[in-house]
Amino acid sequence: MIRHLVLFKLNEGVSHDDPRVSAGVAAFTALGGRVPEVESWEFARNLSDRSNAYDYAINAAVADRDALRRYADHPDHQAGVALWREFATWVIADYEF
Amino acid sequence: MIRHLVLFKLNEGVSHDDPRVSAGVAAFTALGGRVPEVESWEFARNLSDRSNAYDYAINAAVADRDALRRYADHPDHQAGVALWREFATWVIADYEF
Numbered sequence: 001m002i003r004h005l006v007l008f009k010l011n012e013g014v015s016h017d018d019p020r021v022s023a024g025v026a027a028f029t030a031l032g033g034r035v036p037e038v039e040s041w042e043f044a045r046n047l048s049d050r051s052n053a054y055d056y057a058i059n060a061a062v063a064d065r066d067a068l069r070r071y072a073d074h075p076d077h078q079a080g081v082a083l084w085r086e087f088a089t090w091v092i093a094d095y096e097f
Numbered sequence: 098m099i100r101h102l103v104l105f106k107l108n109e110g111v112s113h114d115d116p117r118v119s120a121g122v123a124a125f126t127a128l129g130g131r132v133p134e135v136e137s138w139e140f141a142r143n144l145s146d147r148s149n150a151y152d153y154a155i156n157a158a159v160a161d162r163d164a165l166r167r168y169a170d171h172p173d174h175q176a177g178v179a180l181w182r183e184f185a186t187w188v189i190a191d192y193e194f
Contacts, residue, residue: 003141003154003156005154007102007104007188009188042100044190044192044194045192046191047099047191048189048190048191050189052186052187053188053189053190054189054190055190057100057192059100059102059156089149090149091106091151092104092143092145092149092151093104093141093145093152093153094143094150095141095142095143095144097141
């Protein structure tokens with residue numbers, strides 16, 4: 001199994017109640033149920049006020065690297081990424097578990 | 098339950114086989130079993146070659162915010178953080194699940 005982690009940081013000046021953020025949150029909240037390769041899915045808003053805290057996180061699991069590639073290529077994933085590109089940056093880590 | 102995610106990036110010029118990295122990896126590999134508050138623990142090296150991929154990740158779960166505070170204050174956690182400060186930076190996200 002491969003774990004796929006993503007931490008998102010809103011761009012400077014973008015607030016959580018920006019309608020673009022709301023649309024992006026809705027897209028990623030639903031995404032786990034729309035991509036068959038996703039075996040577990042958590043998408044959530046950060047609650048830490050530490051200075052190195054990012055704003056949102058994805059914590060997902062897929063079977064293997066092929067499944068991760070199909071997830072990345074899925075049109076609903078691509079559409080969500082296009083939304084988030086407008087107001088956030090992110091970093092990732094993938095690992096076997 | 099609270100999920101605690103940490104993504105670590107090695108500083109410029111630091112390689113995975115740097116002995117400081119080996120010591121830090123050993124410390125965080127063992128940490129989950131040393132802190133009573135930790136209910137699930139994954140610490141792993143990233144396998145993605147994407148440009149926004151960080152190098153290591155912690156994916157842990159604790160009961161609540163008090164447990165997260167006790168985890169953060171635990172001497173073994175503090176000792177691990179002190180090691181990692183010498184060769185890496187990191188970002189975090191915590192969320193309820």
